[in-house]
Amino acid sequence: MVGKARSSNFTLSEKLDLLKLVKPYVKILEEHTNKHSVIVEKNRCWDIIAVSYNAMGGDRPPRTAQGLRTLYKRLKEYAKQELLQQKETQSDFKSNISEPTKKVMEMIPQISSFCLVRDRNHIQSANLDEEAQAGASPLQVILDHRPVAITVEVKQEEDIHSAPKEITVSKGQEEEPASLVKYFSVVWCKASKKKHKKWEGDAVLIVKGKSFTLKNLEGKDIGRGIGYKFRELEKIEEGQTMMIGGKEIEVMGIISPDDFSSGRCFQLGGKSPAISNFCQAAKKCFSNPLKSVYKPSSKENRQNSFCNCKPRHDPCAPNSLVMLRPDSRHQWMFNKNCFPLVDVVIDPHLVCHLRPHQKEGIRFLYECVMGFRVNDRYGAILADEMGLGKTIQCISLIWTLQCQGPYGGKPVIKKTLIVTPGSLVNNWRKEFQKWLGSERIKIFAVGQDHKIEEFTKSPFYSVLIISYEMLLRSLDQVKNIKFDLLICDEGHRLKNSAVKTTAALISLSCEKRIILTGTPVQNDLQEFFALIDFVNPGILGPLSSYRKIYEEPIILSRQPSASEEEKELGERRAAELTCLTGLFILRRTQEVINKYLPPKIENVVFCQPAALQIELYRKLLNSRAVRFCLQGLLENSPHLICIGALKKLCNHPCLLFNSIKEKECSSTWDKNEERSLYEGLINVFPADYNPFMFTEEESGKLQVLSKLLAVIRELCPAEKVVLVSNYTQTLNILQEVCKRHGYAYTRLDGQTPVSQRQQIVDSFNSKYSSDFIFLLSSKAGGVGLNLIGGSHLILYDIDWNPATDIQAMSRVWRDGQKHPVHIYRLLTTGTIEEKIYQRQISKQDLSGAVVDLTKTSEHTQFSVEELKNLFTLHESSHCVTHDLLDCECTGGKDHTGDALEKFPISRSCQLGPHPQKSHSLKPLSMAQLKQWKHFSGDHLSLTDPFLERIRENVSFFFQNITNQTTAI
Numbered sequence: 027m028v029g030k031a032r033s034s035n036f037t038l039s040e041k042l043d044l045l046k047l048v049k050p051y052v053k054i055l056e057e058h059t060n061k062h063s064v065i066v067e068k069n070r071c072w073d074i075i076a077v078s079y080n081a082m083g084g085d086r087p088p089r090t091a092q093g094l095r096t097l098y099k100r101l102k103e104y105a106k107q108e109l110l111q112q113k114e115t116q117s118d119f120k121s122n123i124s125e126p127t128k129k130v131m132e133m134i135p136q137i138s139s140f141c142l143v144r145d146r147n148h149i150q151s152a153n154l155d156e157e158a159q160a161g162a163s164p165l166q167v168i169l170d171h172r173p174v175a176i177t178v179e180v181k182q183e184e185d186i187h188s189a190p191k192e193i194t195v196s197k198g199q200e201e202e203p204a205s206l207v208k209y210f211s212v213v214w215c216k217a218s219k220k221k222h223k224k225w226e227g228d229a230v231l232i233v234k235g236k237s238f239t240l241k242n243l244e245g246k247d248i249g250r251g252i253g254y255k256f257r258e259l260e261k262i263e264e265g266q267t268m269m270i271g272g273k274e275i276e277v278m279g280i281i282s283p284d285d286f287s288s289g290r291c292f293q294l295g296g297k298s299p300a301i302s303n304f305c306q307a308a309k310k311c312f313s314n315p316l317k318s319v320y321k322p323s324s325k326e327n328r329q330n331s332f333c334n335c336k337p338r339h340d341p342c343a344p345n346s347l348v349m350l351r352p353d354s355r356h357q358w359m360f361n362k363n364c365f366p367l368v369d370v371v372i373d374p375h376l377v378c379h380l381r382p383h384q385k386e387g388i389r390f391l392y393e394c395v396m397g398f399r400v401n402d403r404y405g406a407i408l409a410d411e412m413g414l415g416k417t418i419q420c421i422s423l424i425w426t427l428q429c430q431g432p433y434g435g436k437p438v439i440k441k442t443l444i445v446t447p448g449s450l451v452n453n454w455r456k457e458f459q460k461w462l463g464s465e466r467i468k469i470f471a472v473g474q475d476h477k478i479e480e481f482t483k484s485p486f487y488s489v490l491i492i493s494y495e496m497l498l499r500s501l502d503q504v505k506n507i508k509f510d511l512l513i514c515d516e517g518h519r520l521k522n523s524a525v526k527t528t529a530a531l532i533s534l535s536c537e538k539r540i541i542l543t544g545t546p547v548q549n550d551l552q553e554f555f556a557l558i559d560f561v562n563p564g565i566l567g568p569l570s571s572y573r574k575i576y577e578e579p580i581i582l583s584r585q586p587s588a589s590e591e592e593k594e595l596g597e598r599r600a601a602e603l604t605c606l607t608g609l610f611i612l613r614r615t616q617e618v619i620n621k622y623l624p625p626k627i628e629n630v631v632f633c634q635p636a637a638l639q640i641e642l643y644r645k646l647l648n649s650r651a652v653r654f655c656l657q658g659l660l661e662n663s664p665h666l667i668c669i670g671a672l673k674k675l676c677n678h679p680c681l682l683f684n685s686i687k688e689k690e691c692s693s694t695w696d697k698n699e700e701r702s703l704y705e706g707l708i709n710v711f712p713a714d715y716n717p718f719m720f721t722e723e724e725s726g727k728l729q730v731l732s733k734l735l736a737v738i739r740e741l742c743p744a745e746k747v748v749l750v751s752n753y754t755q756t757l758n759i760l761q762e763v764c765k766r767h768g769y770a771y772t773r774l775d776g777q778t779p780v781s782q783r784q785q786i787v788d789s790f791n792s793k794y795s796s797d798f799i800f801l802l803s804s805k806a807g808g809v810g811l812n813l814i815g816g817s818h819l820i821l822y823d824i825d826w827n828p829a830t831d832i833q834a835m836s837r838v839w840r841d842g843q844k845h846p847v848h849i850y851r852l853l854t855t856g857t858i859e860e861k862i863y864q865r866q867i868s869k870q871d872l873s874g875a876v877v878d879l880t881k882t883s884e885h886t887q888f889s890v891e892e893l894k895n896l897f898t899l900h901e902s903s904h905c906v907t908h909d910l911l912d913c914e915c916t917g918g919k920d921h922t923g924d925a926l927e928k929f930p931i932s933r934s935c936q937l938g939p940h941p942q943k944s945h946s947l948k949p950l951s952m953a954q955l956k957q958w959k960h961f962s963g964d965h966l967s968l969t970d971p972f973l974e975r976i977r978e979n980v981s982f983f984f985q986n987i988t989n990q991t992t993a994i
């Protein structure tokens with residue numbers, strides 16, 4: 027398929043592809059061949075090459091069509107030689123070719139590979155691999171598919187520069203046109219009479235009726251005008267040069283509405299990543315085309331290298347997991363020494379343990395880091411939901427790349443760096459040992475007794491595991507080690523490129539980068555950019571253009587006031603962004619492993635507040651501080667102090683008592699906002715109140731908890747409980763309860779030394795452990811932990827951020843869990859806790875609010891209306907959340923609501939509407955909650971023995987069972 031037939035019908039994308047294709051040729055030819063300044067007029071495709079080059083070049087545009095033709099001839103010659111070469115593989119034909127030509131040739135795979143990517147995505151789907159396999163040389167295939175062989179008609183330079191016509195402003199007589207919108211790709215410069223224009227850049231011209239907008243390729247408006255003669259605007263066509271709004275423009279092509287609304291016309295622009303990276307890639311190609319793939323030394327005998335070209339494991343064995351073979355483009359770039367292709371096969375020792383989604387995940391990671399998926403990009407984001415085994419997928423990848431490779435079987439990597447939260451360093455080490463034993467691979471986990479120097483000195487270790495904190499401290503040492511693969515576990519923390527950790531990781535030169543995260547990465551478009559830019563630097567262009575092209579239209583389209591047009595544009599841009607990034611992001615939901623897991627019984631338990639709590643609550647709501655807040659006097663954020671106090675009270679009144687006493691003693695008490703909140707509150711407590719002698723009866727939730735622990739102990743004596751709170755002080759109270767009841771416990775919170783964390787986890791998970799309770803501060807160290815020793819998890823308090831709670835709840839229901847899992851989420855009826863829960867499940871749906879693991883309630887913004895709602899106590903309701911569901915049941919019998927949806931289904935992802943899956947770990951929505959079984963505490967026959975025993979203090983339950991077939 028030589029491109030003749032397509033010469034006159036090129037889309038903008040194709041033209042720009044072509045520009046990228048030819049630009050380096052022009053440059054090189056300009057340096058090394060005779061310069062013939064010939065203007066190409068008729069064929070706009072060639073023209074755009076010359077013009078755009080001109081826009082980037084010096085004063086006098088080269089416009090060297092002749093040079094291009096010479097180049098094309100050379101390419102053809104080269105192709106011929108290449109074919110000959112297939113017959114005489116031993117001789118090194120390249121040595122006969124002159125230096126500049128050689129350079130051009132070396133660039134061919136880079137250039138054409140770029141075209142392949144674009145072809146696949148946007149232009150056509152030429153099956154190059156198939157043709158390559160059918161015997162054509164890679165180069166021949168590439169040449170045949172590139173739109174290079176087009177007819178060139180040459181005109182004299184003088185012909186082209188007729189004076190541009192000025193588009194005239196309408197005198198107001200014209201009738202209003204139909205608002206058809208047209209888009210054009212143009213080059214522009216300031217108006218001048220010079221013959222040889224110095225084009226200043228590419229742009230997109232949008233013409234609508236009598237008005238126009240000119241946007242540069244970063245999406246910024248650089249010109250606007252209204253009141254033009256629409257008949258003239260309507261007539262604009264390809265090739266036309268004109269003056270508009272004080273700028274001279276030349277129309278290079280028509281942009282389809284589709285290319286505009288997807289934003290594709292901007293991606294391919296002059297300063298866009300595509301070009302700059304392409305140029306970089308071309309440069310790199312001259313220096314070291316093999317990159318980190320094994321490169322034989324010049325002395326190395328090819329014969330020798332061929333010795334180990336058998337696959338390490340049998341690719342034909344039943345159940346073998348064989349990786350994708352590199353395509354012709356990849357071979358061309360990375361197998362310059364023509365090593366034989368060897369199948370990369372995952373070690374069967376691992377494969378026998380892998381779940382199907384994990385096999386798919388390994389294939390995905392392999393293709394990303396090898397650069398199979400996106401040309402010259404080696405990054406990936408594995409965003410599987412929590413507990414899906416991201417660790418084993420990475421271990422399989424590391425082990426494979428370290429021992430194998432597609433070219434002559436040579437290993438692709440030598441050293442891997444794994445950066446992870448401190449509490450997971452040892453978990454990684456253990457997982458390596460679990461899946462590979464201690465002989466196959468030598469792992470070094472940096473810790474107090476294991477200094478990084480040991481790793482540097484020893485040739486045995488190939489994997490370094492280090493915490494984010496330690497990485498910062500020993501960055502200089504880490505930088506001195508050459509790592510070929512970098513894995514960032516719980517990598518959503520890299521979402522802010524300004525933070526030190528991200529900057530440190532960016533400074534490592536490793537190209538193959540993987541981010542692992544169980545938290546959705548698409549909640550916030552800027553954070554999304556940071557993560558993408560980390561794994562595949564520059565792929566979305568500079569942040570400024572990303573904002574204009576994607577973020578702004580997408581966010582605008584989500585505003586309630588968005589016009590149909592804005593909505594459509596936003597959706598298209600979101601779809602395009604998903605499509606662009608989807609090649610290297612993989613996310614699977616919990617559903618894929620549900621079938622391997624025991625049942626999960628999830629309960630939301632609404633606990634009646636104790637009398638003392640109600641009294642204190644009323645008093646707090648009547649305080650001056652709360653009244654100020656409701657008047658909108660929110661300077662110094664007094665509302666956050668009020669919220670904090672109410673939350674403490676819900677956990678236990680003694681926490682509030684402690685706070686008041688603490689403040690009373692502090693020197694700033696008089697000036698403190700807290701004074702207006704706490705005034706008179708101490709009198710509500712009994713005169714001899716001693717917070718250390720707190721009782722369970724003083725807190726509704728504590729009463730329920732205490733009963734719950736007793737019934738678990740009684741009904742399932744062999745099972746254990748994970749008890750979660752986000753507050754250390756609350757954990758102290760829970761710990762005291764354990765002591766009082768004689769329950770053996772262990773505890774992990776922010777203060778637990780990193781070196782001890784894994785030991786604590788292991789000991790709890792061990793069947794020999796006598797611990798009944800694991801006290802966990804979820805925020806301080808919950809991420810990534812496996813607490814499968816526990817089969818009951820109680821969430822004592824609620825966080826604003828649903829992700830924090832989901833993180834905590836995912837610790838027990840995961841691979842390896844033997845018992846049915848019971849999850850209890852305790853909320854105090856009618857209080858702020860219910861409101862936070864509602865906000866988690868409904869408010870965030872409506873606003874599309876962004877959740878952030880690192881942000882605390884201190885960052886939460888509220889309107890006065892919202893504060894009014896937060897600062898209301900609903901004393902007479904059994905469950906305000908149920909009241910909001912619009913459910914006609916009275917809670918008197920088991921009820922599963924109908925599908926009536928008052929609230930929209932949760933959408934945690936900003937990149938387009940995704941259907942909510944019931945078992946995925948996304949925050950629950952109101953509509954889904956309504957589907958849960960629900961009943962009031964005085965319901966007559968509770969079938970759940972655990973709930974039966976705690977009902978006395980409970981006003982309402984919601985229950986949902988996953989994997990019900992085998993439940994309880």
Ligand SMILES: Nc1ncnc2c1ncn2[C@@H]1O[C@H](COP(=O)(O)OP(=O)(O)OP(=O)(O)O)[C@@H](O)[C@H]1O
Nearest residue numbers: 379380381412413414415416417418544810812841
């Ligand atoms: N194929 C498997 N067979 C048995 N157990 C498995 C398998 N895959 C993973 N596991 C176990 O499942 C548990 C969870 O795996 P892992 O810690 O890798 O999850 P994750 O995806 O990293 O979750 P998180 O996002 O919470 O960190 C681990 O104990 C792991 O050993």
Ligand SMILES: [Mg+2]
Nearest residue numbers: 416417515810
């Ligand atoms: Mg993990």
